[in-house]
Amino acid sequence: MTAPRDTLPSSVPRPPDELERLDRIWRTPRGLRFFTTVNNSTIGVLYIGTALLFFLLAGVLGLLIRAQLAVPDNTLLSPGIYNQIFTMHGTVMMFLFAIPVVEAVSVFLLPAMLGARDLPFPRLSAYAYWAYAVGGIGFFCSLFAGLAPDGGWFMYPPLTSKEYSPDINADFWLLGIGFIEISAIAGAVELIVGILFTRAPGMRLSRMPVYAWSMLVIALMVVFAFPAVIAGTALLELERAYDWPFFIPARGGDPILWQHLFWFFGHPEVYIIFLPAAGMVSVMLPALVGTPLVGRSAVVWALAAVGVISFALWAHHMFTAGLNLWSSALVSAASMVVAIPTSLQVFAWIATLWRGRVEWNAPTLFILGFLFIFVLGGLTGVMVAVLPFDWQAHDSYFIVAHLHYVLIGGLVFPLFAALYYWMPLLNGHRLSEAAARWVFGLMFTGMNLTFFPVHVSGLLGMPRRVYTYAAEMGWGALNLVSTTGAVLLAAGVALFVVDAARTLRKPKQKHGNPWRAPTLEWLPAEDYATRSIPDVRSAEPLWEQPDLAREVGEGAHWLPGSATGRRETIVTSVRDARPLYLLVLPGDSWWPLAAAVGTAGFFLLLTVHMTAPAWLCGVAAVAAVLAWMWQSDSLPPQRMARVADRVMLPIGARGAASHSFWATIITLVVDATVFASLVFAHLHTAMRLEICPPPGSGLAPLRMSGMACGLLLVGSLCMEWGRRRGGQWPAVMLALAFMLGGVALQLTAHAGLNPTQHAWDATVAAMLAYQALHAALLVVLAAYLCARIWSGRLTLVNRATLDNCALVWHYTTLQGIGLAVALRLISGS
Structure with missing residues (x-):
């Protein structure tokens, strides 16, 4: 039953102790128990602070790079140390700052902006944060032990294969970012469910803040983009650890396979970083100029269009990798088309500025700086989308300049605008406007002074990833100017840190609504969020x-x-x-x-x-x-x-009406995309063969494959029967027996594989290993499910465990059948 829309939902006096009880239930623990907190407002602040710490650390590494390149023939850093610093700078900026800070801001802001008390899986948010913080600090410390990765943040084989990187430096990258991938995907699942299911009553999709739309789009992008790099890192680590030759041409592998998997994640990642910043600008700008966003619906559609198109241009960085002309031309066209919805957002922001009343405060300055820098980066992006130009500029410092204009303009400047705009939510105080003008001036001048000359040095022929250069190349003056700009940029960031520390030391007070903003995060709030939703x-x-x-x-x-x-x-x-x-x-x-x-x-x-x-x-x-x-x-x-x-x-819901049901569905989509990436690896390897399968390899007999699939199906039917009966442990055990029998038969049918002999065998073995991993997962889930049944915790009402375990069970069956079908189709038999 819902209340009439012309009345308040709760219009009678509340019990006198209700607020005190609410505060007691939601209060953030103190002392050592602070580490148990799962409240989004606390986890979000920790998340943002940790991401900014990694931003500062990566910035220090960037200053070392610029110091090394400031003058020709410099010996400040040795070649090995330089490669480690260069790799860690890119890795930390992309994996430990850019992606985590996007999710960190959303963990802090979104529940309040949506009118919810918290995200739907607060312990998952806490787990994602702590995995990122603990693992990220451990990964960064590899630099001090001389074990940091040194193959570039893109880790291209064969440079990162065992032959050329025999030490464990590359393994730190491949295994060390595993926790980051898990953290990002966990955050994406949380955000999708939270945005779709926990909005305040009455907040229809058409009324949802643009920032929430942007986070929904990028969370969906993470679901489809990150599995490719998970598959890629797993394959490269299997090659390094067990000599499975996925990327070794002499044994049927192909280094280009890594580029396909990495850039299917890597180029959408640019938009995963940019779209949340665009969403923040679309929310901040109306408040700052006092007028609604121009073309609001068009901006939302543009966000979705950018998210979709970004997957069509993953080979944007592979034009010189030997792709055929038609593939390159299609990706080139997509690289230009994506500029259309992006430009639509820029024009909407300019129109909003034109229609409103601009006040020259700190957030406005950083938004204007973002517009200037990002548009320049977008223009050079269109330039490198033109094939003949890219063939000349690829792997030159021109690409470095383009990358930094897009990332610093598209993320860092909007992020600083957001820090100035939303800082009062922390303790009620705004940052200093006088200091902000110095911060902006130093950062804006320093950024352009650093990276605009890099365009020129790149066009003059300076290649990427060089340790040093000779004086006669004529790049010394440009690099000295760039290094000077980097110092100014760092000074601006340092001044911001000092001002932020000073502001956060002030006593807490009510924040009010200092920008006269229209969105819900400015409602009065405590640990329990708002007094009422x-x-x-x-x-x-x-x-x-x-x-x-x-x-x-x-x-x-x-x-x-x-x-x-x-x-x-x-x-x-x-x-x-x-x-x-x-x-x-x-x-x-x-x-x-x-x-x-x-x-x-x-x-x-x-x-x-x-x-x-x-x-x-x-x-x-x-x-x-x-x-x-x-x-x-x-x-x-x-x-x-x-x-x-x-x-x-x-209280609660069951089956498809439950939020946890859809969280499981989203997680299984991630799972399926990892498997699809492994199938793509097998297809890519098979297409390079004259005879498929290669001599010495073979397919499992059709009869055995059919029997294995039949056992998997029977196992799923047993599980579904037990689910419909409300949870029967004999049905679960019977389902597990059939499932394990089916997986065992699939493995036995391919017992003749030799994964170290040929990449074809290795890709088949990788898919079989992934299926076996699911069988092990089902053993754990079956034991957990039976424990809940025997303890009486599984009831007709409280049955989320049963419904969700059944989903995983049925997915494993479909994956096993898909594996058998894929092997037959790809081999043409």
Whole structure:
């Protein structure tokens, strides 16, 4: 039952102790227990702070690079150290700053902007953060041990193969960023579900902030882009560790396969970084100039168009890699087409500035700087999309200049605008406007002075990734100017850090709404977010509903207290944001931190060949995840809860109505995309063969493949029968027996493979190993599911574990069948 739209959801006086109980339930723990917090407002601040720390560390590495290149024939750094610093600078900036800071800002901002109490899986957010922080710091410390990767942030083989990089430096990159990939995907799943299902009642899709739209687009992009680099890093590490020749031409491999997998992630990643910044600008600009965003609907469609088109130009960086002319021409066309929706957003921002009243404050300055720098970077992007020009400029410093104009203009300047704009949310104080003008002036001047000359040095022939150069090349003056600009840029960042530290030391006060913004994050908030969840009736609620802040603060809207005595938020329908059910959220816990430390330890210890401790960490990480699921996957005994006057909602949901069901679906899409990347690797390898399969290799007999698929299907049918009966442990055990039999038969049918002999065998073995990994996962899930059945925790109402495990089971069956079909089709038999 929903309240009439012309009345407030909760219009009667609230119990006198309701606010105190709400504060007690949501209060952030102090002391050592602070590390158990899962509240998005706290995790978001930690996330942003850690990402900015890595930004500063990568900046120091960048200054060392510029110092080395300042003058010809410089010997400040040795060639080996330079390669490590060069690689770590790019890796830290891209993997430890750019992508994490995008998700960090959204973890902090989105729940408040959407009117939710928290994200739907707060422990998953905490796990993603701690895995990133612990693993990232461990990875960065490899630099001080002389073990940092040195093959470039793109890690192209054969340079990074065992033959040319025999030490473990490359392994630190391949295994060390595993936790970053996991963290980013976990964040993407959280954001998609949070944006679609936990918006405030009344916040239809058409009323959703543009920033939320941008984060929805990039979260979906992460789901489809990151699996390719996960597959690529796994294949390269298998080659280095077990001599499976995926990228060794002498044994049927191809180094170009790495480029396809890496850039299918790497080029959409540019837009994964840019689109959230664009969304922030689209939210900040209307508040700063006092007028709604011009062409709001068109901007949202442009965001989606950029996200889709970005996948069509992954080979933008491969024009000199030997692609055929038609493929290069199509990618070139896509590289130009993507400029159209991007330009539409730029024109919308300019029109908004034109229609509004511009005040020369810090966020506005950084937004104007962003427009200038990013447009220049976009223009050079169109230049390198032209094939003849790219053939000349590729691998020159012109590309370095283009990359930095796009990334610094497209992310760093909007991020600094956002830091100045949203800083009052932390302690109620704005950063110094006087200092901000110096910060902006130094950063804007330094950035252009650093990288504009790099265009010229690149056109004069200076190649990328050089350690030093001779004086007679004529690049010395340009590089000295660039180094001077880098010092100015660093001075601007340093001044910002000093001002931010000074501001954060001030006593906390109410932030109010200093920019007269229209979005919900400026409502009065505490650890529990807003006193009540607002009822939204427009796209600019604080402008169109002037009494909203007072009403929400008085508890006059949705869920003014805690209906169950636990942390809660409201799940709403995807399109119209109608209240559907009350979501009970898990509280603070040590388990996310334990799981994160175990995950980081697993990857980092494997890198240094400490196999037994690494697997102990892996087991500990899995056990910690199961422990937090055991705590979280339970509902209070009551079935209904009062969320407003005359409005009762069910507590939790089952099946496709549940938010966790869709989170599992999204995770399985990631899983399927990893598998599709492995199939692509096999297809790419097979297409290079004159005879497929190669001599000495062979397919499994059709009869055995059919029997294996049949066993997988029977296992899924048993699982589905048990699911429909509400969870029967004999059905689960029978399903597991058939599943393991089917996977074992698939492995036995290909027992003659020799993965070290030929890349064809290696790609088949990689797909079989991935299927075996799923079989091991089902063993764990089956044990966990049976434990919940035997403990009486699985009921007709509380059955998310059963429904979600069934989804994973059916996916594993489909993957096994897909594996058999793919092998037959690719081999032409």
